[in-house]
Amino acid sequence: MxxxxxxxxxxxxxxxxxxxxxxxxxxxxxxxxxxxxxxxxxxxxxxxxxxxxxxxxxxxxxxxxxxxxxxxxxxxxxxxxxxxxxxxxxxxxxxxxxxxxxxxxxxxxxxxxxxxxxxxxxxxxxxxxxxxxxxxxxxxxxxxxxxxxxxxxxxxxxxxxxxxxxxxxxxxxxxxxxxxxxxxxxxxxxxxxxxxxxxxxxxxxxxxxxxxxxxxxxxxxxxVGGGTLDKTNPQKTFLNFRNNLFMILKNARFPKTTIFIRLWLDLIALLRFAVSGKFGDARAVSKAHVDFFRNYSKMKKKRSEIGDPFKVSEIYRGLIVWAFFVQGKKRFHDLDKRKFS
The missing domain is CATH 3.90.550.10 (Spore Coat Polysaccharide Biosynthesis Protein SpsA; Chain A)
Structure with a gap:
């Protein structure tokens, strides 16, 4: 240069x-x-x-x-x-x-x-x-x-x-x-x-x-990581779950279908937190859902501010949770490269 x-x-x-x-x-x-x-x-x-x-x-x-x-x-x-x-x-x-x-x-x-x-x-x-x-x-x-x-x-x-x-x-x-x-x-x-x-x-x-x-x-x-909010802090759980739904509603190609599936997957996560005694995290997931729906109209409006297209590249056309927990694919190299587009 x-x-x-x-x-x-x-x-x-x-x-x-x-x-x-x-x-x-x-x-x-x-x-x-x-x-x-x-x-x-x-x-x-x-x-x-x-x-x-x-x-x-x-x-x-x-x-x-x-x-x-x-x-x-x-x-x-x-x-x-x-x-x-x-x-x-x-x-x-x-x-x-x-x-x-x-x-x-x-x-x-x-x-x-x-x-x-x-x-x-x-x-x-x-x-x-x-x-x-x-x-x-x-x-x-x-x-x-x-x-x-x-x-x-x-x-x-x-x-x-x-x-x-x-x-x-x-x-x-x-x-x-x-x-x-x-x-x-x-x-x-x-x-x-x-x-x-x-x-x-x-x-x-x-x-x-x-x-x-x-x-x-x-x-x-x-x-270092976790410098402001430690990963065990329920507030971090709340922000991650809520913001993930915000992001999907704003940007996903088929937001309603994606959010419907995610809410059920989040419920599984909530139950896993509860079973393992992490009740603060379980409550944080529930709180995240309440706050997401409270801001639903606001985020939907933001969705249109950038406009099309909603189809973008480098998305894994699958469910990473399934690949990890069910199929045992723990490393990025284990994932099917044909599912990236």
Whole structure:
């Protein structure tokens, strides 16, 4: 690349002093030559902003007046940022040398790539992929997301099996590269999601605009995961189940049929939670359904805002839950490649 497009790394912070102290040094030492660093703060009550001002006085701070969640928090921060590319980076991510350059090179080489992600490995077990993103995200016919390198809660070790860069369905919000113009074209994240799956909804809307979502294996980062909401927190269960239904209603080709099937599958999940003694999670699923129907008309209206087409590529034409639990297909390579289109 002879000319370096401008890139802004935006880290959304909420009471994240520990993560900033631990992981910001690796980010701040990034070698990309045309780079701006931004901390977007979501109404923190700890001393994280004071820590940044004292130790990183050149980093720009954009402060929201309260905690707007991941989705609206980023929307408010990025509307004040000018760059050719945004990198939305979680505060609990450690980056490696030369992690930006191959990503920007891939996107510059193909103007139809709207968003992309690097390889996401686990910070605590660096030979393993990380749950939130792994080697690029996909989705099945019924709205269940999974990744190359992670299906359900089974995460693969990285043995180089996904060292091929390719088009995927969604890119993780833990380290999301996106063109500013594409971000603005689709209106950023849906603020009603608050947190969780907003990046999948964003990528789905981009694909409906005929853009590509890309996985770039030449770039690697390490993600802790669960930095804001632990996976055992029922609030995380609520957001995942509700937002998944929001996303289906907004984007799926046959939303009513898909939602009908998903509600029954969610009931099975609710019963599994209850049988295993996870009553908070069981209640969270029920609460998610109530909130989904409360917002049904609102989401249906959003469905028409982007318009056709609803048929997009990189969807697994099957049920990943069936493939995993019944057919025993625990790894992405085990799935029938003919079912992807």
């Amino acid at each position: 002879h000319k370096y497009p401008s890139v802004a790394i935006a880290i959304l912070n909420w009471n994240g002093r520990f993560h900033l102290e631990s992981f910001l040094p690796s980010v701040y030492n990034s070698t990309y030559p045309n780079l701006e660093f931004i901390i977007g703060d979501n109404g923190s009550t700890d001393d994280s902003i004071e820590f940044i001002k004292t130790n990183y006085p050149l980093i720009r701070i954009i402060e929201n007046d309260t905690n707007y969640g991941f989705a609206e928090g980023y929307n408010r921060v990025l509307e004040k940022v000018e760059a050719d590319y945004f990198i939305l980076l979680n505060s609990d991510v450690e980056v490696t040398d030369n992690w930006i350059e191959p990503m920007i090179e891939a996107m510059e080489a193909d103007p139809m790539i709207a968003a992309a992600q690097p390889k996401i490995r686990s910070w605590s077990l660096k030979t393993s992929f990380e749950h939130a993103g792994a080697a690029g995200g996909f989705i099945d016919l019924y709205g269940y997301p999974f990744c190359r390198g992670r299906i359900m809660d089974t995460v693969e070790l990285d043995t180089g099996q996904y060292d091929d860069s390719q088009e995927v369905f969604w890119a993780t919000g833990a380290a999301l590269f996106i063109r500013k113009d594409c971000w603005k074209e689709v209106g950023g994240f849906d603020p009603d999601f608050f947190a969780h799956m907003e990046e999948i909804d964003l990528c789905w809307r981009l694909k409906r605009k005929k853009y590509k979502i890309w996985y770039c294996s030449e770039s690697e980062v390490y993600h």
